[in-house]
Amino acid sequence: MIAELGLAALWMAAALAALQLLFGSLGLTARGQVLGQAVRPVAIVQGLLALLAFLCLVYVFAVTDLSVRLVALNSHSMKPLVFKIAGSWGNHEGSMLLWVTVMGMAGGFVALVERRLPERTMLATLAGQAFVSLGFYAFLLLASNPFERLSPAPVEGNGLNPLLQDLGLAFHPPTLYLGYVGLSIAFSFAIGALVTREVGPPFARAMRPWVLAAWIFLTVGIAAGSYWAYYELGWGGWWFWDPVENASLMPWLAATALLHSCSVLAARNALRAWTVMLGVVAFSMSMIGTFLVRSGILTSVHAFAVDPERGTFILALLAIYIGGALTLFGLRASTVSEGERFAPISRESALVFNNVMLSAILGIVLFGTLYPLVAESMGAKVSVGPPYFNPMSAIFAVPMLVVLAVGPLLRWRRDTFARVGKGLVIPAMLVVTGAIALVVIGGVSLLPFLGLALALGLAWASVLPLKGRNLRRTPLPIWGMVVAHFGIAVSLFGMSSESAFSVEKLVAVRIGDIVEVGPWGVKLDTVEPVAGPNWTALEARLLVRYGTNGKVTRMLPQSRSFWAPPQQTSESALLTRWNGQLYAVLGGEAPRANGTDADGRWQLRLWWKPFAPLIWLGGLLVALGGLLALVGHVASDLRRIVARGKIAYRRERQGR
């Protein structure tokens, strides 16, 4: 019953999206203006209906209603409740439903609160939003119905991939989706502005909170996903340039560029066409990412050909939306002037430079991710991985980081290096000192070398915009910028340090043996079986000590066996100190030496990773910076609205 209710709600939401598109477009014409008034309420109800459908899906997963096909395929009655609920979006259909839900809710929210833009632009924006939603509703209802029934109902479900049964991963996809879909609002605003040719500071101010919010979610999502891969996969890697990761990185790169050009547009009324273009590109990257992950094309072009319906559907949607938006852009771009001018040495120029570099990195990631598919369709399989992505993106990232240190110190419109030069002496000296120290230490390869040296200078330079300011009166967005840029430096330092100084030890030890990893001594104390709700495991007790006279601490890595579906995972144990992380994994029982009986040795994998946690701490700082900026902008918008209301009220009274 609940499943049918969900399906009905989904159909009605789709119908309302069609209505929203129709009324929104008619509302733009002279005769249809009356219809335009219905667009906002329709958008709100559409969002609520999508939410209802999603809650119905969560409900059937929570009670494990096995007569619903999706539940039978992806859930299991013997699973902790939180993973049952998380299971509702841990699959293709559910995640697409989550996508339209978030999109509908976001559209409804815009319809409810956004009053700054001309009403015509709002109508075009909401019609654009409905147009995008409609495609995804069609995809859900026609090609991947989440509420399909199964008859007869199976006795037990298939279970959820054990790797996904982890709190971090349960909330990782929704976070990314919030980011992806937040960019759909930016996309709709861009479409709306193009249709009515109203590109200017009010447009940028209306779009900015959405871009910021989406960007915060993407940042957190990527950092969390990276940390999940780090501790769950059990080999200490944290970024693999895997297509799925790239799918989340590409929208982030575009959103970062969009965010900065949005600021230029809002503050200086410059870079109009460029901002609109990035708004289109950012959401296109979200859709391409979803296509890559959801169509099965990643495993192989052949997997795509086996079940072509969904892939073709998304591909068609991509062609319609991206192609349509780019065509509109091509038709209208010439009528959108670039706006105010600025000199080559100015804050705008630094932002333009960084925008171009971010776009180039985006180009590299996109090309490197898609090229294996192109090659495969030409009959040959190639792999593109870290040895390609790392140096190629560094070509653009290194100049970008240098400009990042200088840019925030420059004034708008026109400035000279002579004015800001003095402040940059200390960061420059930090870079040189760091570089010399690294040469003395030796054995650091080029990219980590550059990263470490630049991180030192960047960390100092990033706080310079606060110099000479009254800290209590510094606007929140400035704080946000400083925190985010400092976060970049912190994260860069962590990444470089991890790849330059990690120590790895793979050993087979008996109970009681002691192994040294970097500064740590690790003793294998016991190995004992333990059991969880849907797994059994071997758990090693390691006693570890930092240096010769540090405190002894326990670590408990496990080697888990899940039974539904049957799979082995290793649960790593992490011990964090201020200067790094000790990472321990229990392998199996070691193979016997020379064919004799098993001799009770256990395989251990140990890593000492200096400053590795800074990678994710930096990522969170970046997100926090975004949050500060978001709160600052929203608060000042609210203040302005309240002030305007007061003025209107006073005028009204005086008029009487």
Next chain:
Amino acid sequence: MKRIAILAGLLFAGPILAQEEQSSAPYAYRQIDDPAKEAEAQSLMESLRCLQCQGQSIADSDAPIAGSMRSLVRERIAAGEEPEAIRAWLIERYGDYVSYAPQLTALTWPLFAAPAVLLLIAFLLLRRRFGSGSGEAR
């Protein structure tokens, strides 16, 4: 076609490799004693693809075939072979797919042209913006 046959053969060989792993892959979970050589092996392993897994290098995988390949890489490095020679040997046997570092071939040259093209576009964009002053957009 030949490559696909080899790949298919490799997939079926998986379970056999798994059984043989204990006797034939001594270096799957053991490091080379010489740290310099181990570092060399490590950086090579990080750039080789585990053929059975999805998007993992052989340095990041528990799959039996990854263990066998790790052992092979370490044994050959320990015997004094150059990492790039080992990579070339593996590519010859398993195809370009096995290497995460794309080699410059008739098929992969666009990968290496892309950064140059992007550099050129970036340069032109920035020059148009700031070049002569008269080139500035309206």
